[in-house]
Amino acid sequence: MDLKALIRDIPDFPKPGILFRDITTLLSDPKGLRYTIDLLAQKCQEEGLTIDYIVGMESRGFIFGTPLAYKIGAGFIPVRKPGKLPSAVYSVEYQLEYGTDSLEIHQDALKPGDRVLIVDDLIATGGTAKATAHLLQKIGCELVGFGFIIELRDLHGRKHLPDVPIISIVEY
Known part of the structure; x- marks a missing residue:
């Protein structure tokens, strides 16, 4: 299936000069959604990944991470923007192109040694994925890999990530 044909390009969004992959x-x-989740699960299996939990970042990581967790028989853990989780959290601040942002995870969501795959819709510069990996490191989890639907190769995001398998389905 040609997934690129199902992804819409929107020029000049959110600002001039950006080509947004919608x-x-x-x-x-x-059929495209089912194929995407099935293919991501297949690629995890081909990599030989043993996964206890999928961690997905707000919000599009939730969209793909939850059905993937269901498909492979793992749990799903959300990573959210500050103030969205009701219990005690670990947080990490990370750099954006202009400024900083933060992510949080419940302190009791995972335990040391849990095998975790980080999932998001897209990897561009890698900042959000790298920050999420730092959160998991605080907990003592074993990061087994990353899974992305789209990878923007020209932005070299994967060079900023830990040395674990990185799965991407569609590359631009």
């Missing part, structure tokens, strides 16, 4: 058109296609 996954809402992929999500609305039942």
